[in-house]
Amino acid sequence: MLNRHTVERLVIYNRVLKDLAKKNVKWATSEKIAEILFRSPAQVRKDLSFLGKKGKPGVGYNIRSLIGELDSTLGLRKTWGVALIGAGNLGRALFHYPGFKREGFEFRAIFDNNSSKIGRRWGDITVTPITSLNSVVRKRKINIAVMTVPDYAAQEVADKLTAAGLKELLNFAPVTLNVADNVNVRYADLALELENLSYNLNHRALK
Amino acid sequence: MLNRHTVERLVIYNRVLKDLAKKNVKWATSEKIAEILFRSPAQVRKDLSFLGKKGKPGVGYNIRSLIGELDSTLGLRKTWGVALIGAGNLGRALFHYPGFKREGFEFRAIFDNNSSKIGRRWGDITVTPITSLNSVVRKRKINIAVMTVPDYAAQEVADKLTAAGLKELLNFAPVTLNVADNVNVRYADLALELENLSYNLNHRALK
DNA sequence: CACATATTGTGAAATATTTCACAAATAATA
DNA sequence: TATTATTTGTGAAATATTTCACAATATGTG
Numbered sequence: 001m002l003n004r005h006t007v008e009r010l011v012i013y014n015r016v017l018k019d020l021a022k023k024n025v026k027w028a029t030s031e032k033i034a035e036i037l038f039r040s041p042a043q044v045r046k047d048l049s050f051l052g053k054k055g056k057p058g059v060g061y062n063i064r065s066l067i068g069e070l071d072s073t074l075g076l077r078k079t080w081g082v083a084l085i086g087a088g089n090l091g092r093a094l095f096h097y098p099g100f101k102r103e104g105f106e107f108r109a110i111f112d113n114n115s116s117k118i119g120r121r122w123g124d125i126t127v128t129p130i131t132s133l134n135s136v137v138r139k140r141k142i143n144i145a146v147m148t149v150p151d152y153a154a155q156e157v158a159d160k161l162t163a164a165g166l167k168e169l170l171n172f173a174p175v176t177l178n179v180a181d182n183v184n185v186r187y188a189d190l191a192l193e194l195e196n197l198s199y200n201l202n203h204r205a206l207k
Numbered sequence: 208m209l210n211r212h213t214v215e216r217l218v219i220y221n222r223v224l225k226d227l228a229k230k231n232v233k234w235a236t237s238e239k240i241a242e243i244l245f246r247s248p249a250q251v252r253k254d255l256s257f258l259g260k261k262g263k264p265g266v267g268y269n270i271r272s273l274i275g276e277l278d279s280t281l282g283l284r285k286t287w288g289v290a291l292i293g294a295g296n297l298g299r300a301l302f303h304y305p306g307f308k309r310e311g312f313e314f315r316a317i318f319d320n321n322s323s324k325i326g327r328r329w330g331d332i333t334v335t336p337i338t339s340l341n342s343v344v345r346k347r348k349i350n351i352a353v354m355t356v357p358d359y360a361a362q363e364v365a366d367k368l369t370a371a372g373l374k375e376l377l378n379f380a381p382v383t384l385n386v387a388d389n390v391n392v393r394y395a396d397l398a399l400e401l402e403n404l405s406y407n408l409n410h411r412a413l414k
Numbered sequence: 415c416a417c418a419t420a421t422t423g424t425g426a427a428a429t430a431t432t433t434c435a436c437a438a439a440t441a442a443t444a
Numbered sequence: 445t446a447t448t449a450t451t452t453g454t455g456a457a458a459t460a461t462t463t464c465a466c467a468a469t470a471t472g473t474g
Binding site for chain 2: 075
């Protein structure tokens with residue numbers, strides 16, 4: 001089992017390699033990859049070494065085979081079922097985000113408790129109240145939940161999702177969720193991202 | 208100058224403290240804060256110690272004064288001007304995201320080169336072609352750019368933004384940007400977030 | 415084939431980050 | 445006021461992560 005930081009980097013190597021493949025590049029050295037990502041070649045090699053011996057000394061890594069290996073390790077050869085919880089503006093944007101389908105993530109359900117939204121159709125999916133969660137998760141093989149609910153609702157929604165057996169959550173609500181150890185939450189807190197930039201701005205101003 | 212990881216945590220402490228303040232809690236110990244965030248009390252204390260001595264032994268931290276200190280350090284007492292580059296679905300969702308204004312981030316310009324979007328009004332802001340970037344950045348005091356442009360356009364847009372003097376970028380395009388050392392980029396790559404979860408799913412399946 | 419050149423894979427060394435542990439400081443109690 | 449309970453702030457120790465450095469391996473050339 002790889003640690004979180006390594007996986008975060010593998011995911012990025014994969015993207016960079018797919019970019020290079022699109023440009024018809026066949027081979028890349030650890031130095032080349034490191035240069036694109038502003039990292040050290042040693043780190044790239046150590047990270048990639050977790051995949052087994054895939055590089056050729058004197059030559060580098062074969063991009064196609066490395067992408068294949070990364071896709072396997074990262075679980076990107078499969079299609080995963082995604083449920084969207086919260087049919088608001090942000091939910092809609094994510095639902096239409098092209099990057100998801102491309103990597104095998106398929107929205108299969110949309111939940112919202114707002115009666116003005118229930119029953120509406122987004123593409124071929126109907127917005128459903130969250131009371132139907134358990135059966136939908138089972139029937140449509142949902143693996144991942146993307147939470148775009150208001151902050152006050154987030155913990156309760158997370159409880160329901162995990163009770164329904166979901167273990168992988170992507171949370172856009174600005175709340176730290178309290179979940180069991182075997183549940184993974186990734187936080188995409190957009191305001192916090194800006195606040196990090198704000199610190200830099202402020203620090204520049206003070207200099 | 209604090210390191211990136213510390214700032215990332217300060218930003219989260221600030222959010223947690225504001226939550227507690229909303230619930231009328233007046234004091235919090237490092238242990239309490241750590242518990243909410245699943246971290247160690249020692250780390251909370253060490254992080255907060257960068258603000259100077261703000262805690263009271265035997266009691267903990269006064270939430271109001273700590274929030275004030277964090278807001279100052281993080282630059283959240285000021286209002287920052289934000290430009291949105293890319294008037295698509297995701298851009299629209301971010302534009303309406305309530306968390307930004309609350310913390311003093313104000314959208315003051317929207318750029319898009321798509322002629323069908325130029326001239327449209329979002330609230331009281333008109334979508335403008337990116338050719339007007341330099342003058343708008345100056346006139347409307349833009350400090351931060353939020354990039355929701357397609358991946359193929361991202362580097363070129365980043366070049367223009369930095370040429371216009373912007374040094375803080377929040378990038379939603381799935382591309383590693385090549386920028387000068389004095390420019391900060393934060394990446395919000397939504398597909399990568401799902402791919403991290405995918406690794407966990409896959410690993411569970413293999414067990 | 416011998417030699418030169420390039421780059422991997424990986425223990426060991428160097429850095430960075432986190433936790434420990436405890437003296438100092440505060441408050442509550444008698 | 446003395447005593448007890450807490451909890452901070454912080455050097456030192458423990459962990460974790462990254463980089464170094466080099467033997468091993470692949471390719472190209474004459």
